[in-house]
Amino acid sequence: MGLFSSHAALAARYDAARASGRMPTGVVMDRLLSASEAIIDGRRTVTAGTHNYLGLAFDETCIEAAVAAVRREGTGTCGSRIANGSFADHVALEAELAAFHGLRHAMTFSTGYQANLGVISSLVGAGDFLLLDADSHASIYDACKQTQASAIRFKHNDPANLDARLRRLTGEPGDKLVVVEGIYSMLGDMAPLKAIVEVCRRHGAYLLVDEAHSMGVLGARGAGLAEHEGVLDQVDFVVGTFSKSLGAVGGYCVSNHDRFDLLRLACRPYMFTASLPPATAASVRAALKAVAERPELRERLWRNVHRLYAALDDAGFALGPTPSPIIAVRLDSEATTLAMWRALLDAGYYVNVGLPPATPSGESLLRCAISAAHSDAQIDGLAEQLIRLGQDFGALAAPRQAVTGR
Structure with a gap:
């Protein structure tokens, strides 16, 4: 295999899965x-795997803002903000992000992945300690590879284990940065943030919360789990993305730290990547306003979440521990998961597949991403198909239950 010989095990798994039928990567x-x-394949298909949590990717106001920006400023920036300068929408968006979170500073990135990669790797270095939840996103793990700080994992959603890890570092020189997520992307579970804040304050550790899947979803104004738990003023850095609730692409970091702007000179993913296109910055500004001013979007999203979660839970599926816009159906094998995914797509429903090593504890998942835009009929239809397939493939021990309005 030459250059690809290090991926031999992955190639074998991929070839075996592809031989058994259609692959999720090929949709x-x-x-x-x-x-x-x-x-999809000429068939009208319900999309329940696109993370468009509030439906704003198709919001008319957001679309018109993007169209107007393209006509006014062109299709792209053609370089980084360090080299090509900032557009007015970049500056306005950062001011609005900071105000939305009630913090003083903000900076934007071309992707959410780059936001985590750049901010985390720039905040800690040699002699420092980076403590991350074991179920952290790949972008957080990749940030560990970009820093000389000592990386330490603690048990998922376990403040006591984090406390023990930090206690062992008592007296050690260097800063300690703890990284957790608001809603975790595989199982949809939420961090016990109040307890984690208490642990961090007790040990003098800094805290960064990745609100990628919780911004727009949680909190009275949609600012995320930190707002929902009433600890936003006790979190040092919040990282988020524009590709979920805000219906676009890009990432950001907000903070109250006085020297925050130094990150613009230290974050290589910020300095050496082309900045957000005008259309994206404009559409995100419109979407941010919608998040703040239209709480009915969150209400509709959570109604859909509880409707699907309750139906699947009643049917006997093993699910993530709590309802959230990510509803993961936990299955016992990769083969069953792929087969059910293909059958679900054939029935007109698109969801995500989660397979090891990307999943916690090596589980195989059918992963639904629910939106405020889904109708009751679409939610009920997805539940009915999953229950039918769960029985057909032996993934449900309990008898099938009829789905009723919830």
């Missing part, structure tokens, strides 16, 4: 019809 959306439907 093409022929045409997007709305925030909840697409044409």
